[in-house]
Amino acid sequence: MTFEAHDLNLSDPTTGYLNFVLYTEPRLGVVASSLNAELDIEAQQTVTPHFQEWLSRLERCEPNAMHCTLVTPTKIPSLFHPCVEEDKNSPAAFAGTGCHCRRTFYDPEFGLPVVGEHRKLRGEGGTDQWSYTTYAPLELRPDDIFSSFHTGRGLFWARTDKGLLSILPQKHGVGYNIGYSGGGPHALAAYLTQIARNGGGTTPAGTPYEDADPAIVAWTQSKVADRGTNELSLGDLQAMLES
Numbered sequence: 001m002t003f004e005a006h007d008l009n010l011s012d013p014t015t016g017y018l019n020f021v022l023y024t025e026p027r028l029g030v031v032a033s034s035l036n037a038e039l040d041i042e043a044q045q046t047v048t049p050h051f052q053e054w055l056s057r058l059e060r061c062e063p064n065a066m067h068c069t070l071v072t073p074t075k076i077p078s079l080f081h082p083c084v085e086e087d088k089n090s091p092a093a094f095a096g097t098g099c100h101c102r103r104t105f106y107d108p109e110f111g112l113p114v115v116g117e118h119r120k121l122r123g124e125g126g127t128d129q130w131s132y133t134t135y136a137p138l139e140l141r142p143d144d145i146f147s148s149f150h151t152g153r154g155l156f157w158a159r160t161d162k163g164l165l166s167i168l169p170q171k172h173g174v175g176y177n178i179g180y181s182g183g184g185p186h187a188l189a190a191y192l193t194q195i196a197r198n199g200g201g202t203t204p205a206g207t208p209y210e211d212a213d214p215a216i217v218a219w220t221q222s223k224v225a226d227r228g229t230n231e232l233s234l235g236d237l238q239a240m241l242e243s
Contacts, residue, residue, distance in 0.1 A: 020066065029073045036112070036135040037170035037205075038070065043119075043129035045153045053165050054157075055132075058105040058114055066113040067104045070133045078102050083118060095122035109164060110137045136170035139204045146200035149192060149232045151178060156188065161200070171206035178220050183209070185220035192216050196237035215240040 023034040032038065045051060063079035071079065077091075083101045084093035092101035098121055105114040114134040121127045140146060145161040149168070156168040156176050169191070170176060176191075177184025190212035195203050216237065224230075 022069065031069050033069065033135055033172050035172055036138055037172050037174065039134055039136055039167065039170075041132040041134070041155065043131045045155055046130065046132070048152045048155065050150055050152060050157050050165060051155060054107075054167070057108065059108055061104055061106050063104045064113070067115055070113060070115045070135075071102070075102070079104055079115070084120065092118075098122035098126075107134070109141065110166065112137065134167070136167045136205070138171065138206075139169050139202060140166060142202075146195050146203070147234055149195075149237070151230050169203070169205040171204075174206060179223055181221050186212055186217060189213065189217040189220040192220070192232070192237055193241070196234065196241050199238075200234045213241050215243045 020036070021034040022031060024031045041051070046055070067079055068076050078100075079102050081092040081101055082090045083103070084090055084097060084099035087093070088096075090099075090101065093099050099118055100120075101118045103116045103118065105116065106112065107114060112135045114132055117131045117133070119127060119129055119131075140158060140160060141164075144164065146158055147161045148159045150157040150159065150165075154177070156170075158166045158168045160166070168176065174187045175184050176188040178188065179185070186209050190207040190209050191203070191205060193211060193213040193216050194207040196213075196216070219232075219240065
């Protein structure tokens, strides 16, 4: 099915993800998103200021059906096991102080589920890190205006005119990337092009590759875009369209 903004609003926290669309294959035990892109955020990506800002607003919650779609079926029980720091006898604990648990959260601004995976080795000085899995929104919240784009360590963000930071809207099967000639940078350029053309207004994810502006494609494919944390304002993007 083709997503149109007027068909489904998947970014309104007043409705949460009640209209979330799933793809299922019961025979194979597959349940996943049909529209929203699933994002796997590795531990080394969590050190950026933008990620920490987003993480700080997440609210912990009990696991529900949406969280179950973010893990493989055999890992669903682990969503209900406490961390070793909360219960040393947890099924997630091992070797006394080691742990491999999961915690469930939701983003109160977009209503989307988040699963954090904790890996802690036994003893002092060992690995103790978190990685995260979530879904990207398909568009910003109703009445939000895109203000700026940010990227760092392979993560892509949008900030609105109200100062809210969001994972950049992204459609399932259309991955974003930067710094080389390929589909990921082209997909990102296509979405940023549409944002600029819309003046930062409502822009559902999934802009066709062929709609990408050449100047924005050149930026997303450049090595400049791949160095450190980068920012483009709405004005910067619109200036590229005029170049």
